[in-house]
Amino acid sequence: MxxxxxxxxxxxxxxxxxxxxxxxxxxxxxxxxxxxxxxxxxxxxxxxxxxxxGLVDAHTHLDKTLLGMPWYRNDVGPELIDLIENERRMKRALGIDPQRQSAAQIERSVANGTTHIRTHVDIDTEYGLAGLEGVLASRERYRDIVDIEIVAFPQSGMLIRPGTVELMDRAMREGADVVGGLDPSGVDRDPKGHLDTVFALAERYGKPVDIHLHEPDSLGAFAIELIVERTKALGMANRVTVSHGFCLGMLADKPLARLGGMMAEAGVHLMTKGGAASPRPPVLDLTEMGVNIASGCDGVRDTWQPFGNADMLDRAAIVSQRNDFINDVHIELALRLCTYGGATMMAIDGYxxxxxxxxxxxxxxxxxxxxxxxxxxxxxxxxxxxxxxxxxxxxxxx
Amino acid sequence: MxxxxxxxxxxxxxxxxxxxxxxxxxxxxxxxxxxxxxxxxxxxxxxxxxxxxGLVDAHTHLDKTLLGMPWYRNDVGPELIDLIENERRMKRALGIDPQRQSAAQIERSVANGTTHIRTHVDIDTEYGLAGLEGVLASRERYRDIVDIEIVAFPQSGMLIRPGTVELMDRAMREGADVVGGLDPSGVDRDPKGHLDTVFALAERYGKPVDIHLHEPDSLGAFAIELIVERTKALGMANRVTVSHGFCLGMLADKPLARLGGMMAEAGVHLMTKGGAASPRPPVLDLTEMGVNIASGCDGVRDTWQPFGNADMLDRAAIVSQRNDFINDVHIELALRLCTYGGATMMAIDGYxxxxxxxxxxxxxxxxxxxxxxxxxxxxxxxxxxxxxxxxxxxxxxx
CATH class of the missing domain: 2.30.40.10 (Urease, subunit C, domain 1)
Structure with missing residues (x-):
């Protein structure tokens, strides 16, 4: 109409x-x-x-939100691997249906003003492509009100779980738009192997890359160096994203400037959610170094944590507060992450x-x-x- | 009725x-x-x-919120002293009326479920007791819907601004309930002198003490030691609060345990707002050490920063996220800061x-x-x- x-x-x-x-x-x-x-x-x-x-949610997980489901009483352990394994169990125990749940979050998101979403979707040997299929169905259902880009995301590890690479390959053939990755050293125990595999998939399908990187300080910095090297070697400028990049919030000024400069020069985007308890990539410094930065809601009420409302204005407030932005020009920058920054990362046409x-x-x-x-x-x-x-x-x- | x-x-x-x-x-x-x-x-x-x-907002600044006023475009400098001086200028430039503004926040607060508020009120040589008078008027107006406790707060410094101590004394006679203090070393440059003066006022009027302490690591820890010493010497157990106590978020485990143990033993409360960019006193560790912890909205849309909505459930979420609380028992603890913890700090009868x-x-x-x-x-x-x-x-x- x-x-x-x-x-x-x-x-x-x-x-x-x-x-x-x-x-x-x-x-x-x-x-x-x-x-x-x-x-x-x-x-x-x-x-x-x-x-x-339109607001751009450049990083979320539509397939596994608990929005609209009964309250989930959480007593998960404190390590990353606890969270990953608890979630894999709970998907079945709670009956988290990716199609129904992605629909719930999409409706909330759009009502809040989001017109573009990049969602990661879990690909693993236990659930196969069920997450992808559910989100593809929701994408189709809501195609007239929101644009959704799907990252095939090896949440449970890739090389450490034989069969996952093949599933990632299938996911790319069946409609995923972006190749995901996860903590090449911390989870997959093989940074070169992990990243070579991710970038090989990207090359095969001509698709961008978006890698979850929670790894701390020098370990995370090393992963970013490897990502930058591959981005340059494959001519993938502006098509590669480091999500979270906590290490960027843990480096001294000099190594930060060096790494930020490398990312800017190679055209590697950063996605930061400004999490209150996680190390904080400094948004103002990295912007001044020329790094394009996006933001996203990340998990919205899931088995990892119960917070979040799929509102990118809320996210801009969180990024502002985490970065101690009190001046208007800085808060406008935080909002920019949730609009133009995300649009640049996702190469949204006509934004x-x-x-x-x-x-x-x-x-x-x-x-x-x-x-x-x-x-x-x-x-x-x-x-x-x-x-x-x-x-x-x-x-x-x- | x-x-x-x-x-x-x-x-x-x-x-x-x-x-x-x-x-x-x-x-x-x-x-x-x-x-x-x-x-x-x-x-x-x-x-x-x-x-x-009823929710307990144990630390806010009713006299200087900008709620309901036109948007204030902020370009203040980054230092604490910039914020203090900018605010003193802006009170006149923007026409921040303490009675009108406290009323605006009180109404918002009560609508959000707050039944008890401890508010700091600026006392300084430029505005005298104007803040106190405005908030006293609002307290009277809203006496049937909310309990308000007023801290005489030397926001611009006390010993460094001659005449302030006399104003603090007058404030205590004219209706303030608690003697405030501020960064004994960082602002007043004389930790012993500052704290002796604050506690002498408290003794003279038989009132509790609540001290803003932004000072970092060892400097802040030293101030807490001095506060503990005076609390014990004057028999003021459970009547003294350290507000913010950022230093508690900057200490190694051992000095933290030592200081937390001292606070618990002396009955010195902590108020933390869980600010996203400030050092984080660890709520779980300090609770386990026996420290009673309260929380508060602190500044709600003021010249320091534009965020805040006078909602203590929001505050419990902020404290949770800053402390990486994802389990229900921990989130319940964060909520406890905003209910029973504040009630204990303020010694609310029948709570x-x-x-x-x-x-x-x-x-x-x-x-x-x-x-x-x-x-x-x-x-x-x-x-x-x-x-x-x-x-x-x-x-x-x-």
């Missing part, structure tokens, strides 16, 4: 009020509010609301608020972009390619 | 459903749901909601959910206490001493 219209009196990224012509699902023209007549066009009153580009871009956006009841992050008002209206998809926390009926 | 009633089908702290008799503003009787008839009593249906004791306690409580639409923290549902009903004061985010009309 796409219809051309003019959205009057909105403030793009907090600028002075504008009138925005939307034609064929794109921004056709953006002019000062009231400066032109729009005879015969349908007019939508933006009431002075803040206009932001933004300029003429020619897709009219995928969110209207927020806030004075400024930083206010939107600090207040996270419930009142939001979300459009995708010129069509309203959510309003005040609920999807617009199809 | 206090009326006796029975609140049926509620789950105290997540236990099995109970019926709760409220008489003369107190819990008179608590029995298994449906186990008794209540002939002739007014019945209020609790619909299986979670029953928590809790047992028979005989004040019927000051909040009903939350959540399955378990940890769910309340993870989900922070908007649907809440708040009672103070048996009288409903807020519902679904708004005050009940008087």
């Amino acid at each position: 796409r219809e051309d219209f003019v959205l009057i009196n909105v403030r793009p990224n907090g600028e002075a009020a504008k009138d925005v012509v939307v034609r064929d699902g794109r921004f056709a023209d953006i002019v000062a509010h009231g400066s032109r007549a729009f005879d015969g066009m349908r007019v939508v009153d933006g009431e002075g609301l803040l206009l932001l580009p 933004g608020l300029s003429a020619g871009c897709d009219a995928s956006f969110v209207l927020v009841s806030a004075e400024t972009p930083a206010d939107a992050v600090a207040s996270r008002p419930v009142r939001r209206t979300v459009y995708r390619k010129g069509v309203p998809v959510a309003r005040d926390g609920a999807l617009v009926a199809a | 206090r009326e006796d009633f029975v609140l049926i089908n509620v789950r105290p702290n997540g236990e099995a459903a109970k019926d709760v008799v409220v008489r003369d503003g107190r819990f008179a009787d608590i029995v298994a749901h449906g186990s008794r008839a209540f002939d002739g009593m007014r019945v209020v249906d609790g619909e299986g909601l979670l029953l928590l004791p 809790g959910l047992s028979a005989g306690c004040d019927a000051s409580f909040v009903l939350v639409s959540a399955e378990t206490p940890a769910d309340a923290v993870a989900s922070r549902p908007v649907r809440r009903t708040v009672y103070r001493k048996g009288v409903p004061v807020a519902r679904d985010g708004a005050l009940v009309a008087a």
Whole structure:
């Protein structure tokens, strides 16, 4: 039901009020509010609301959220491997259905203003491609309201679990968009072997790479060096992401500058969620070094931890607070991770608020972009390619 | 308009459903749901909601929130002194009225389920007692819906600003309940002098002490030692609080255990807000050492930083995440800081959910206490001493 219209009196990224012509699902023209007549066009009153580009959740796990399920009382142990093994058990014990659960999170996400999602989906020898199949079904179901990119993610390890590489290969053939990886040393015990396999899959299918890297200080830094080397050797600039990169929050200034410089030069993106208890890759420093940074909700109420609401404005607040951002320009940077940074990482075509871009956006009841992050008002209206998809926390009926 | 009633089908702290008799503003009787008839009593249906004791915000700054004011675009410098001086300037430039602003935050707080607040109020030579007077007026206005305790707080320094001690003294005579202090070395440059003055005021007026301590590692630890010494010498066990105590998040295990043991033995409370970018006093370790810990919202949208919503369930989530609490028992501990921990620190009479306690409580639409923290549902009903004061985010009309 796409219809051309003019959205009057909105403030793009907090600028002075504008009138925005939307034609064929794109921004056709953006002019000062009231400066032109729009005879015969349908007019939508933006009431002075803040206009932001659609929010980008560049890292989440749609296949295993517990959203909408009964409360899960957690008593998991403290190590990474405890969390991984507990989750694998609980998938069956709790009956976590990837299709149903991804649908629950997608609806929440879109209602919060997210128009683009990159989700990791577990691939392992116990559940095979069940996660992928469920999320593919949800992607199809919601294709008119949100864009979803799927990473084949070897959550339980790859080389240490024979049969996983073959499953990853099948996942790429069956619809995954990105090759995932996980702690090449810490989990797979073979950094060269792990990364060679990941990048070989990427080369075979011509797809990007996104690697979960929780490894600390020098061990993590070594993994990033190996990732940078492969990115350059394979000409994969801007198609490789290090997710989390906790090590970047544990290095002294000099090795950090060296590594940040290498990432920027090679075109390796960073995804940080700004977790309150994990080491903090310094967003401002790395941005100044030229690294493109995205952010994501990561796990939303799952067996790892019960927090999260699939709201990327909330995420911008978390990134701000973790980075001690109190000035508006810094909070705007944190928001940028959740918009343009994610769009750059995912190479989203036609992203933004300029003429020619897709009219995928969110209207927020806030004075400024930083206010939107600090207040996270419930009142939001979300459009995708010129069509309203959510309003005040609920999807617009199809 | 206090009326006796029975609140049926509620789950105290997540236990099995109970019926709760409220008489003369107190819990008179608590029995298994449906186990008794209540002939002739007014019945209020609790619909299986979670029953928590009223939330306790044990550390905030009611006098200087910007809630409800136009967005303040912040470009303050990075040092503590920048923040203090910027705020002193902005109070006048922005017209921050302590009475109006405290009212705005109080209403938000109560709507969120807070029944007890300890607020620090700036005392300095530029604004004198204006902050105290404004908050005293609000305290009087809202006396029927919330209990407020006021700390006379020398935000701009005490010994370094001649005339401040005299103002602190006047503040204690004019209605402040607690003597505040601030970074004895870092700001006042004289730890012995600062603490002697603070404790002398406390002795003179027979009031508790609450000291903001941002000082790092050994410097902060030294201040805590001095505070412990004075607490013991003056017989002030359980009447002294170290607020923030960042140093406790920066010590190695051994000095931490030593200092925690000293605090527990002397009865010195800790208030931690679990700030994402500040060093983290380890809540679990310190609890196990026997330290009583409270929490608070601290500044809510002020010139220091724009975040915060005066919600102590939000605060419990922040404390949980900062402490990497993912198990239910740990999240329940974080919530305990925001309930019983604060009540112990403030020595609130009749606090809790047992028979005989004040019927000051909040009903939350959540399955378990940890769910309340993870989900922070908007649907809440708040009672103070048996009288409903807020519902679904708004005050009940008087």
